[in-house]
Amino acid sequence: MTAIRVDGLRKSHGGFEAVRGVSFEVAAGEIFALLGRNGAGKTTTVEVLAGFQRPDAGTVRVLGLDPVADRAAVRERLGVMLQEAGFFPDLTVAQTVDTWRDFTAAARPREEALELVGLADRARTRVRQLSGGEKRRLDLALALLGRPDVLFLDEPTAGMDPEARRDTWETVRGLAGQGTAVLLTTHYLDEAQRLASSMAIMDAGEIVASGGMAETLAASSGRVAFRLPPGVHPAELPLAVTMEGDHAVCRAEDPDLAAQTLLGWAAEHGLRLAGLEVRTATLEDLFLDLPRSAR
Numbered sequence: 670m671t672a673i674r675v676d677g678l679r680k681s682h683g684g685f686e687a688v689r690g691v692s693f694e695v696a697a698g699e700i701f702a703l704l705g706r707n708g709a710g711k712t713t714t715v716e717v718l719a720g721f722q723r724p725d726a727g728t729v730r731v732l733g734l735d736p737v738a739d740r741a742a743v744r745e746r747l748g749v750m751l752q753e754a755g756f757f758p759d760l761t762v763a764q765t766v767d768t769w770r771d772f773t774a775a776a777r778p779r780e781e782a783l784e785l786v787g788l789a790d791r792a793r794t795r796v797r798q799l800s801g802g803e804k805r806r807l808d809l810a811l812a813l814l815g816r817p818d819v820l821f822l823d824e825p826t827a828g829m830d831p832e833a834r835r836d837t838w839e840t841v842r843g844l845a846g847q848g849t850a851v852l853l854t855t856h857y858l859d860e861a862q863r864l865a866s867s868m869a870i871m872d873a874g875e876i877v878a879s880g881g882m883a884e885t886l887a888a889s890s891g892r893v894a895f896r897l898p899p900g901v902h903p904a905e906l907p908l909a910v911t912m913e914g915d916h917a918v919c920r921a922e923d924p925d926l927a928a929q930t931l932l933g934w935a936a937e938h939g940l941r942l943a944g945l946e947v948r949t950a951t952l953e954d955l956f957l958d959l960p961r962s963a964r
């Protein structure tokens with residue numbers, strides 16, 4: 670079932686067109702990463718989907734509904750975690766959740782919501798005393814209160830330590846496993862790669878790459894890196910490389926095969942490829958393969 674559908678979306682701020690004809694779909698239970706450098710138009714897209722802004726052109730549907738015209742119906746089934754949360758600093762964590770519960774239909778119990786984000790032991794702490802990462806977790810707890818069918822997460826793990834990030838990923842995976850459609854924007858490419866099953870990369874308001882995460886990465890060049898043996902010129906190698914410091918880097922669709930070729934050549938010449946690293950493509954490689962303007 671399609672949970673989110675964006676078709677030819679355009680949105681300007683004043684005279685500036687931030688989103689220029691964007692289309693994508695997210696199915697129920699899918700985690701979809703919307704990626705791109707600062708100012709690419711991700712937040713604008715999410716804000717239109719959340720009904721905060723009206724599209725200038727194109728269609729957006731959340732659970733088959735128009736986020737502006739059917740605002741109340743969409744809101745009941747939507748959880749939103751934006752980049753900046755508007756908390757009251759003097760309320761405790763528990764009071765903050767309780768206040769939101771009052772406005773949320775069929776809200777989760779407070780303990781359950783705090784447990785889900787690992788904040789159960791912070792219930793009596795005042796919001797202003799929370800760390801940046803803990804505030805993000807509180808924000809996630811509020812987004813999850815209404816057991817949403819669709820969840821928008823804008824930079825959900827910004828400021829979190831590695832353990833909190835992993836816990837948050839687990840929480841998000843668990844929700845997707847129960848059928849929640851998740852639209853994630855993040856600058857952490859490792860996060861997108863681990864969490865999302867599909868993605869789109871935006872640049873200057875347009876989608877410049879998109880597809881299933883595994884398929885897209887499998888179709889992208891992997892990488893073989895090693896320290897260039899002393900006295901060897903890169904042009905002597907059997908495959909083209911670029912130099913990154915003292916490391917020669919070879920980009921190849923089949924990095925295992927490239928490594929075999931390079932190792933065979935090294936053996937023939939009685940050389941060792943020190944620090945050899947072979948890996949399939951990561952999202953970061955995919956970004957680096959995009960035109961420089963799109964990074």
Ligand SMILES: Nc1ncnc2c1ncn2[C@@H]1O[C@H](COP(=O)(O)OP(=O)(O)OP(=O)(O)O)[C@@H](O)[C@H]1O
Binds near residue numbers: 713
């Ligand atoms: N209310 C606004 N008024 C004017 N310009 C805006 C407004 N909101 C966003 N913009 C501009 O639109 C462009 C897209 O912004 P947007 O916040 O959607 O990008 P983003 O991809 O989410 O970036 P980031 O990764 O920094 O969050 C930017 O150039 C931004 O300056």
